[in-house]
Amino acid sequence: MSGAAANRVAVVTGAGSSTGIGFAVARSLGRAGLRVVIASTTDRVHERVAELRSEGIEASGVACDLTAESGIAALFAAADDGESVDVLVNNAGMAVLGEMDSLTVLAQVSLEQWQRSLERNLTTGFLVTRAFLPGMQQRGYGRIVNVSSTTGTVSAVAGDSAYAAAKAGMVGFTRAIALESASHGITVNAVAPGWIATGSQTEREAAAGRRAPVGRDRSTADRGRWQFDRRGSGRLSAPVVLDQRRDVITRPAAACCERPSTPSPPARPPCRSRRTRPGAAVLRTAMAARRSVR
Numbered sequence: 001m002s003g004a005a006a007n008r009v010a011v012v013t014g015a016g017s018s019t020g021i022g023f024a025v026a027r028s029l030g031r032a033g034l035r036v037v038i039a040s041t042t043d044r045v046h047e048r049v050a051e052l053r054s055e056g057i058e059a060s061g062v063a064c065d066l067t068a069e070s071g072i073a074a075l076f077a078a079a080d081d082g083e084s085v086d087v088l089v090n091n092a093g094m095a096v097l098g099e100m101d102s103l104t105v106l107a108q109v110s111l112e113q114w115q116r117s118l119e120r121n122l123t124t125g126f127l128v129t130r131a132f133l134p135g136m137q138q139r140g141y142g143r144i145v146n147v148s149s150t151t152g153t154v155s156a157v158a159g160d161s162a163y164a165a166a167k168a169g170m171v172g173f174t175r176a177i178a179l180e181s182a183s184h185g186i187t188v189n190a191v192a193p194g195w196i197a198t199g200s201q202t203e204r205e206a207a208a209g210r211r212a213p214v215g216r217d218r219s220t221a222d223r224g225r226w227q228f229d230r231r232g233s234g235r236l237s238a239p240v241v242l243d244q245r246r247d248v249i250t251r252p253a254a255a256c257c258e259r260p261s262t263p264s265p266p267a268r269p270p271c272r273s274r275r276t277r278p279g280a281a282v283l284r285t286a287m288a289a290r291r292s293v294r
Contacts (some may be wrong), residue, residue: 011075041063043134075128089127089144093124093147105158137184145190152168
Protein backbone atom coordinates (compact mmCIF):
# COMPACT_ATOMS: atom_id res chain seq x y z
CA MET A 1 0.00 0.00 0.00
CA SER A 2 2.93 2.36 0.59
CA GLY A 3 3.59 2.94 -3.10
CA ALA A 4 0.00 3.95 -3.77
CA ALA A 5 -0.31 5.96 -0.56
CA ALA A 6 1.54 9.07 -1.70
CA ASN A 7 -0.57 12.24 -1.44
CA ARG A 8 -3.47 10.31 0.09
CA VAL A 9 -5.25 11.49 3.22
CA ALA A 10 -6.93 9.36 5.85
CA VAL A 11 -9.47 10.66 8.38
CA VAL A 12 -9.82 8.65 11.58
CA THR A 13 -12.38 9.57 14.23
CA GLY A 14 -12.33 8.49 17.86
CA ALA A 15 -8.53 8.68 18.06
CA GLY A 16 -8.03 10.53 21.34
CA SER A 17 -6.93 7.60 23.50
CA SER A 18 -3.32 6.47 23.29
CA THR A 19 -4.49 2.87 23.82
CA GLY A 20 -7.56 2.99 21.58
CA ILE A 21 -8.38 1.39 18.24
CA GLY A 22 -8.63 4.75 16.47
CA PHE A 23 -5.12 5.86 17.35
CA ALA A 24 -3.70 2.42 16.45
CA VAL A 25 -5.37 2.61 13.05
CA ALA A 26 -4.14 6.17 12.47
CA ARG A 27 -0.58 5.15 13.32
CA SER A 28 -0.78 2.13 11.00
CA LEU A 29 -2.04 4.25 8.11
CA GLY A 30 0.57 6.92 8.80
CA ARG A 31 3.36 4.36 8.75
CA ALA A 32 2.00 3.20 5.39
CA GLY A 33 2.61 6.68 4.01
CA LEU A 34 -0.77 8.41 4.28
CA ARG A 35 -1.27 11.81 5.81
CA VAL A 36 -3.67 11.37 8.71
CA VAL A 37 -6.26 13.70 10.21
CA ILE A 38 -7.57 12.48 13.56
CA ALA A 39 -10.50 13.62 15.67
CA SER A 40 -11.44 13.33 19.32
CA THR A 41 -13.90 14.96 21.68
CA THR A 42 -11.14 16.63 23.75
CA ASP A 43 -7.87 18.45 23.31
CA ARG A 44 -5.91 15.29 24.09
CA VAL A 45 -6.10 14.66 20.36
CA HIS A 46 -3.20 17.11 20.01
CA GLU A 47 -1.07 14.85 22.21
CA ARG A 48 -1.77 12.00 19.78
CA VAL A 49 -0.81 14.26 16.87
CA ALA A 50 2.51 15.01 18.58
CA GLU A 51 3.15 11.28 19.03
CA LEU A 52 2.48 10.61 15.36
CA ARG A 53 4.70 13.46 14.24
CA SER A 54 7.50 12.19 16.48
CA GLU A 55 7.45 9.04 14.33
CA GLY A 56 7.75 11.05 11.14
CA ILE A 57 4.06 10.78 10.27
CA GLU A 58 2.37 13.79 8.70
CA ALA A 59 -0.58 14.35 11.02
CA SER A 60 -3.08 16.92 12.23
CA GLY A 61 -5.99 16.78 14.62
CA VAL A 62 -9.15 18.50 15.72
CA ALA A 63 -11.17 18.38 18.93
CA CYS A 64 -14.86 18.38 18.04
CA ASP A 65 -18.27 16.94 18.85
CA LEU A 66 -19.20 14.67 15.95
CA THR A 67 -22.80 14.33 17.08
CA ALA A 68 -23.29 17.96 16.01
CA GLU A 69 -23.06 19.35 12.50
CA SER A 70 -20.80 22.14 13.75
CA GLY A 71 -18.28 19.50 14.83
CA ILE A 72 -18.52 17.84 11.42
CA ALA A 73 -17.78 21.17 9.78
CA ALA A 74 -14.67 21.60 11.96
CA LEU A 75 -13.38 18.15 10.99
CA PHE A 76 -14.13 18.75 7.31
CA ALA A 77 -12.19 22.02 7.40
CA ALA A 78 -9.25 20.36 9.16
CA ALA A 79 -9.13 17.83 6.31
CA ASP A 80 -8.91 20.57 3.65
CA ASP A 81 -12.61 20.26 2.91
CA GLY A 82 -12.16 16.62 2.00
CA GLU A 83 -10.13 17.53 -1.10
CA SER A 84 -7.79 14.51 -0.95
CA VAL A 85 -9.47 12.23 1.58
CA ASP A 86 -9.39 8.70 0.18
CA VAL A 87 -9.70 6.80 3.46
CA LEU A 88 -12.28 7.31 6.20
CA VAL A 89 -12.42 5.33 9.44
CA ASN A 90 -15.55 5.89 11.54
CA ASN A 91 -14.33 4.78 14.96
CA ALA A 92 -15.95 7.42 17.20
CA GLY A 93 -18.30 6.07 19.84
CA MET A 94 -18.58 3.71 22.80
CA ALA A 95 -16.65 5.69 25.41
CA VAL A 96 -15.81 9.31 26.16
CA LEU A 97 -12.53 9.75 28.06
CA GLY A 98 -12.64 6.04 28.81
CA GLU A 99 -16.04 6.29 30.52
CA MET A 100 -18.87 4.15 29.18
CA ASP A 101 -22.57 4.21 29.93
CA SER A 102 -23.50 1.92 32.78
CA LEU A 103 -25.51 -1.22 32.07
CA THR A 104 -29.21 -0.49 32.52
CA VAL A 105 -32.19 -2.77 32.04
CA LEU A 106 -34.50 -1.59 29.28
CA ALA A 107 -37.37 -0.60 31.58
CA GLN A 108 -35.08 1.94 33.23
CA VAL A 109 -33.48 3.38 30.09
CA SER A 110 -34.63 6.93 29.52
CA LEU A 111 -35.25 8.32 26.04
CA GLU A 112 -32.34 10.69 26.60
CA GLN A 113 -29.98 7.78 27.39
CA TRP A 114 -31.18 5.86 24.34
CA GLN A 115 -30.75 8.80 21.99
CA ARG A 116 -27.32 9.67 23.42
CA SER A 117 -26.02 6.17 22.76
CA LEU A 118 -27.38 6.09 19.20
CA GLU A 119 -25.96 9.54 18.48
CA ARG A 120 -22.53 8.58 19.78
CA ASN A 121 -22.34 5.13 18.17
CA LEU A 122 -24.34 5.48 14.95
CA THR A 123 -25.23 9.06 14.07
CA THR A 124 -21.55 10.11 14.16
CA GLY A 125 -20.80 7.62 11.38
CA PHE A 126 -23.71 8.93 9.31
CA LEU A 127 -22.70 12.58 9.67
CA VAL A 128 -19.01 12.06 8.95
CA THR A 129 -19.66 9.77 5.98
CA ARG A 130 -22.20 12.19 4.53
CA ALA A 131 -19.58 14.94 4.66
CA PHE A 132 -16.71 13.07 2.95
CA LEU A 133 -18.51 10.69 0.59
CA PRO A 134 -19.33 13.22 -2.17
CA GLY A 135 -15.64 14.06 -2.65
CA MET A 136 -14.75 10.39 -2.95
CA GLN A 137 -17.50 9.92 -5.50
CA GLN A 138 -16.24 12.83 -7.57
CA ARG A 139 -12.68 11.43 -7.57
CA GLY A 140 -13.87 7.90 -8.28
CA TYR A 141 -12.09 6.28 -5.36
CA GLY A 142 -12.53 5.78 -1.63
CA ARG A 143 -12.17 3.36 1.24
CA ILE A 144 -14.58 3.67 4.17
CA VAL A 145 -14.36 1.45 7.23
CA ASN A 146 -16.97 1.62 9.98
CA VAL A 147 -16.13 0.22 13.39
CA SER A 148 -19.09 -1.79 14.59
CA SER A 149 -18.84 -4.44 17.33
CA THR A 150 -19.55 -8.09 17.99
CA THR A 151 -22.17 -6.67 20.37
CA GLY A 152 -25.37 -6.27 18.40
CA THR A 153 -24.08 -8.12 15.34
CA VAL A 154 -23.23 -11.59 16.63
CA SER A 155 -23.85 -11.27 20.38
CA ALA A 156 -25.31 -8.95 23.01
CA VAL A 157 -24.90 -7.90 26.63
CA ALA A 158 -27.84 -7.66 28.99
CA GLY A 159 -28.47 -4.05 29.97
CA ASP A 160 -26.75 -2.65 26.88
CA SER A 161 -29.66 -2.55 24.42
CA ALA A 162 -28.99 0.91 22.98
CA TYR A 163 -25.35 0.19 22.21
CA ALA A 164 -26.25 -3.16 20.64
CA ALA A 165 -28.91 -1.51 18.49
CA ALA A 166 -26.49 1.20 17.35
CA LYS A 167 -23.70 -1.21 16.41
CA ALA A 168 -26.08 -3.51 14.56
CA GLY A 169 -27.37 -0.41 12.80
CA MET A 170 -23.82 0.46 11.78
CA VAL A 171 -23.62 -2.79 9.79
CA GLY A 172 -26.90 -2.05 8.03
CA PHE A 173 -25.71 1.47 7.30
CA THR A 174 -22.46 0.06 5.90
CA ARG A 175 -24.25 -2.25 3.49
CA ALA A 176 -26.60 0.43 2.22
CA ILE A 177 -23.82 2.97 1.59
CA ALA A 178 -21.70 0.30 -0.08
CA LEU A 179 -24.43 -0.30 -2.63
CA GLU A 180 -24.80 3.43 -3.26
CA SER A 181 -21.07 3.94 -3.74
CA ALA A 182 -19.75 0.83 -5.50
CA SER A 183 -20.12 2.25 -9.00
CA HIS A 184 -17.87 5.17 -7.97
CA GLY A 185 -14.92 2.93 -7.08
CA ILE A 186 -15.63 3.12 -3.35
CA THR A 187 -15.72 0.19 -0.96
CA VAL A 188 -17.47 0.39 2.40
CA ASN A 189 -16.79 -2.25 5.04
CA ALA A 190 -17.34 -2.80 8.74
CA VAL A 191 -15.11 -4.38 11.35
CA ALA A 192 -16.56 -5.86 14.52
CA PRO A 193 -14.04 -5.86 17.39
CA GLY A 194 -14.54 -8.30 20.24
CA TRP A 195 -12.24 -8.48 23.28
CA ILE A 196 -9.72 -5.76 22.40
CA ALA A 197 -7.23 -4.42 24.97
CA THR A 198 -7.98 -0.69 25.05
CA GLY A 199 -8.07 1.91 27.80
CA SER A 200 -11.85 1.55 28.17
CA GLN A 201 -11.75 -2.23 28.59
CA THR A 202 -13.03 -3.45 31.96
CA GLU A 203 -11.23 -6.07 34.04
CA ARG A 204 -14.07 -8.48 33.38
CA GLU A 205 -13.59 -8.04 29.63
CA ALA A 206 -9.83 -8.41 29.98
CA ALA A 207 -10.32 -11.67 31.88
CA ALA A 208 -12.59 -12.97 29.12
CA GLY A 209 -9.96 -12.07 26.55
CA ARG A 210 -7.25 -13.92 28.50
CA ARG A 211 -9.33 -17.07 28.29
CA ALA A 212 -9.44 -16.82 24.50
CA PRO A 213 -7.53 -19.64 22.78
CA VAL A 214 -5.90 -17.44 20.12
CA GLY A 215 -4.39 -14.91 22.52
CA ARG A 216 -3.66 -11.22 21.92
CA ASP A 217 -0.82 -11.19 19.45
CA ARG A 218 -2.65 -9.66 16.51
CA SER A 219 -3.25 -5.99 15.93
CA THR A 220 -6.73 -4.78 15.13
CA ALA A 221 -5.22 -2.02 13.01
CA ASP A 222 -3.05 -4.37 10.96
CA ARG A 223 -5.71 -7.04 10.57
CA GLY A 224 -8.13 -4.55 9.10
CA ARG A 225 -5.62 -2.59 7.02
CA TRP A 226 -6.21 -4.67 3.86
CA GLN A 227 -9.51 -2.84 3.53
CA PHE A 228 -7.72 0.44 2.75
CA ASP A 229 -5.57 -1.06 0.00
CA ARG A 230 -6.39 -0.29 -3.62
CA ARG A 231 -6.14 -4.02 -4.26
CA GLY A 232 -9.14 -4.52 -1.99
CA SER A 233 -11.58 -3.28 -4.62
CA GLY A 234 -13.08 -6.74 -5.03
CA ARG A 235 -14.65 -6.64 -1.58
CA LEU A 236 -17.70 -4.65 -0.70
CA SER A 237 -19.71 -4.33 2.49
CA ALA A 238 -18.38 -7.51 4.08
CA PRO A 239 -18.43 -7.43 7.90
CA VAL A 240 -15.15 -8.55 9.45
CA VAL A 241 -15.17 -9.97 12.97
CA LEU A 242 -12.03 -9.10 14.96
CA ASP A 243 -11.81 -11.12 18.13
CA GLN A 244 -9.07 -13.02 19.93
CA ARG A 245 -11.28 -16.08 19.72
CA ARG A 246 -11.66 -15.79 15.96
CA ASP A 247 -9.52 -15.27 12.94
CA VAL A 248 -10.52 -12.62 10.39
CA ILE A 249 -13.82 -13.66 8.84
CA THR A 250 -14.53 -12.16 5.43
CA ARG A 251 -16.81 -12.91 2.58
CA PRO A 252 -16.83 -11.42 -0.93
CA ALA A 253 -19.86 -9.32 -1.67
CA ALA A 254 -21.53 -7.93 -4.77
CA ALA A 255 -19.24 -6.14 -7.22
CA CYS A 256 -21.80 -3.59 -8.37
CA CYS A 257 -24.52 -1.47 -6.86
CA GLU A 258 -27.38 -2.66 -9.04
CA ARG A 259 -30.16 -4.49 -7.35
CA PRO A 260 -30.14 -8.17 -8.33
CA SER A 261 -32.96 -9.30 -10.52
CA THR A 262 -35.68 -11.17 -8.71
CA PRO A 263 -34.78 -14.84 -8.95
CA SER A 264 -37.35 -17.34 -10.13
CA PRO A 265 -38.87 -19.26 -7.25
CA PRO A 266 -37.31 -22.69 -6.83
CA ALA A 267 -39.23 -25.55 -8.35
CA ARG A 268 -41.44 -27.25 -5.80
CA PRO A 269 -40.63 -30.88 -5.18
CA PRO A 270 -43.21 -33.32 -6.53
CA CYS A 271 -46.05 -33.79 -4.12
CA ARG A 272 -45.98 -37.17 -2.53
CA SER A 273 -49.16 -39.02 -1.62
CA ARG A 274 -49.74 -40.26 1.85
CA ARG A 275 -48.74 -43.74 0.72
CA THR A 276 -45.30 -42.63 -0.52
CA ARG A 277 -44.32 -40.17 2.24
CA PRO A 278 -41.44 -41.22 4.52
CA GLY A 279 -42.78 -43.21 7.45
CA ALA A 280 -46.01 -44.09 5.68
CA ALA A 281 -45.16 -47.79 5.67
CA VAL A 282 -44.51 -47.73 9.41
CA LEU A 283 -47.80 -45.94 10.02
CA ARG A 284 -49.73 -48.44 7.89
CA THR A 285 -48.16 -51.37 9.77
CA ALA A 286 -49.09 -49.83 13.13
CA MET A 287 -52.70 -49.23 12.02
CA ALA A 288 -52.98 -52.80 10.73
CA ALA A 289 -51.70 -54.16 14.05
CA ARG A 290 -54.21 -52.06 15.94
CA ARG A 291 -57.07 -53.40 13.82
CA SER A 292 -55.95 -56.99 14.38
CA VAL A 293 -55.97 -56.44 18.16
CA ARG A 294 -59.56 -55.29 17.95
